[in-house]
Amino acid sequence: MAETPAVTASEAEAILASQPFSRLIGVEVGEVGYGHATLRIPLREELLQQFGTVHGGVLSYAADNSLAFAAGTVLGPNVLTRGFSVDFLRPSNGDHLRAYAEVVNHTSRNALTRCEIFTVGTDGSEALVAAAQGSIARVDR
Known part of the structure; x- marks a missing residue:
């Protein structure tokens, strides 16, 4: 039996x-389940840099938030990113970004998470453009 995520898709939207x-x-x-989460970022001109590809800050944002949302599904909604690293693999452009993150391991207060960020074309084709790993902590609020 699959475990119920501590954060649901509707809670993530809120x-x-x-x-x-x-x-x-x-x-x-996007999809949210126990130990994983997917975010989608529609691409528009304001999110690009001078060469017409997605700005690295947008890719970093996608990594940070998807890592945290995946961790939140096991730790609960009150989490903060302790740190993460991101590798930019190739320039990205297309219709939207899809950031999929999953929990690799966790305790009751911390989670190690990884994500892959894909650019998705209007035809549905995907290319891996960045990968990240992060440490997420549950905080008391």
């Missing part, structure tokens, strides 16, 4: 809606 920066980016919640 969390994103409460974050002004997330609203600015235009992020959407």
Whole structure:
């Protein structure tokens, strides 16, 4: 029997809606389950850099938030990123980004998470453009 996530998709949507920066980016919640989460970022001109590809800050945002949401499904909604590293693998452009993150291991207070970020074309084709790993901590609020 699959475990119930500590944060559901509707709760994740409410969390994103409460974050002004997330609203600015235009992020959407994809699938959320115990130990994993997917975020979607529609691409538009404001998210690109001077060469017409997605800005590294947008890719870092996608990594940070997807890592935290995946961890939140096992630790609960009050989490903060302790740190993460991201590797940019290739320039990205397309219709939208899809950031999939999953928990690798966790305790009751901390989670090690990894994510892959794909650019998705209008035809549905995908290319891996970045990968990240992070440490997420549950905080008392």
